Amino acid sequence: MGVATLSTDVQRRIYRLMARMKAVDDRLTKGILSGEFIAIYFSHRGQEGVAAALGAALRETDQLVTTYRGAHDHIGKGIPLVDLFAEIMGKEIAPAKGKSGTMHIASPETGVMLSTGMVGSGIPVAVGLALAAQLDGSDRVVAVSFGDGATNTGAFHEAANMAALWNLPLVMVCQNNLYAEKTPTDHTMKIKKISARATAYDIVGVTVNGNDPDETYAAMSEAVERARSGGGPTLVEALTFRLRGHAIGDDMVYIPKEQLAEAEKNDPYPAYRQRLISSGAFSEDELAAIEAEATAAVNAAVKTVAAAEFPAVETLMEHVYANPEKAPA
Ligand SMILES: Cc1ncc(C[n+]2csc(CCOP(=O)(O)OP(=O)(O)O)c2C)c(N)n1
Numbered sequence: 233m234g235v236a237t238l239s240t241d242v243q244r245r246i247y248r249l250m251a252r253m254k255a256v257d258d259r260l261t262k263g264i265l266s267g268e269f270i271a272i273y274f275s276h277r278g279q280e281g282v283a284a285a286l287g288a289a290l291r292e293t294d295q296l297v298t299t300y301r302g303a304h305d306h307i308g309k310g311i312p313l314v315d316l317f318a319e320i321m322g323k324e325i326a327p328a329k330g331k332s333g334t335m336h337i338a339s340p341e342t343g344v345m346l347s348t349g350m351v352g353s354g355i356p357v358a359v360g361l362a363l364a365a366q367l368d369g370s371d372r373v374v375a376v377s378f379g380d381g382a383t384n385t386g387a388f389h390e391a392a393n394m395a396a397l398w399n400l401p402l403v404m405v406c407q408n409n410l411y412a413e414k415t416p417t418d419h420t421m422k423i424k425k426i427s428a429r430a431t432a433y434d435i436v437g438v439t440v441n442g443n444d445p446d447e448t449y450a451a452m453s454e455a456v457e458r459a460r461s462g463g464g465p466t467l468v469e470a471l472t473f474r475l476r477g478h479a480i481g482d483d484m485v486y487i488p489k490e491q492l493a494e495a496e497k498n499d500p501y502p503a504y505r506q507r508l509i510s511s512g513a514f515s516e517d518e519l520a521a522i523e524a525e526a527t528a529a530v531n532a533a534v535k536t537v538a539a540a541e542f543p544a545v546e547t548l549m550e551h552v553y554a555n556p557e558k559a560p561a
């Protein structure tokens with residue numbers, strides 16, 4: 233795709249979201265590495281452009297399904313930061329009472345319907361949500377975000393087939409960060425472009441530079457519009473890179489040094505900032521104010537969450553098993 237020119241309003245929205253995603257990631261990483269929080273966390277650092285473009289292209293009433301590496305997607309969809317931190321830090325003020333951890337975050341009021349740690353398994357659920365939107369006669373669109381590795385699962389293929397057959401209002405977003413845990417994508421598939429998988433289901437498939445938020449936004453908007461107007465699903469492959477390890481604690485020794493150095497040089501966050509400044513439409517002061525606002529929002533959320541209680545021990549089985557009294561001891 234060519235370089236898209238977006239309105240400054242959309243670019244501002246995208247940068248605000250990216251700043252918030254980066255501030256959340258920085259704070260979680262710092263909190264976990266220092267021992268301040270005890271949590272499992274899968275960093276999205278480097279992939280902010282994809283989630284910000286998706287979030288900016290969706291409406292509040294649209295729905296999202298994502299994965300364990302989903303905090304950036306949640307923020308793009310508008311999850312309150314207190315809900316996000318409270319779930320990750322295991323506090324009872326969270327939507328799932330602090331029992332979801334990082335991997336199963338949901339916030340139905342903001343359209344975050346499901347996050348899942350089972351690779352690929354969110355995609356069929358998103359198909360069900362898109363079918364519900366179609367049966368309701370609503371103009372709601374469902375977006376599902378997943379990794380390159382997830383496209384090797386049967387769940388992806390079954391879901392893509394049904395979504396295509398039923399012409400569902402679904403946007404399938406593959407965040408191709410070139411690795412599935414420690415395995416490079418080209419060790420697990422022969423095709424060069426994951427978007428080629430769309431051909432098997434007769435739906436539109438596109439590959440975009442996910443490190444270019446403007447180009448990605450153009451593709452996401454087109455896919456969202458297609459879904460909303462009855463044109464069916466789209467597979468958008470956004471090429472990006474996971475600048476941190478699979479999870480915190482991963483030393484990344486399996487990533488060639490040159491590849492990592494190149495990716496760090498192309499970090500989409502400072503690159504987008506530079507683009508906005510160079511365009512002349514944004515001043516240094518305006519962007520600094522957006523960053524300060526993001527940091528302040530994160531600090532306020534962490535303060536609230538730190539002061540909140542953990543769920544009481546006797547409630548641990550509640551909302552986990554349908555019949556908590558029959559739960560295994
Ligand atoms: C069904 C299933 N198989 C294996 C795993 C172990 N696992 C967790 S994350 C992961 C890698 C997935 O890679 P990708 O889909 O590219 O997403 P990324 O982590 O890069 O965002 C694997 C294999 C799992 N959680 N679920």
Ligand SMILES: [Mg+2]
Nearest residue numbers: 379380411412
């Ligand atoms: Mg991956």
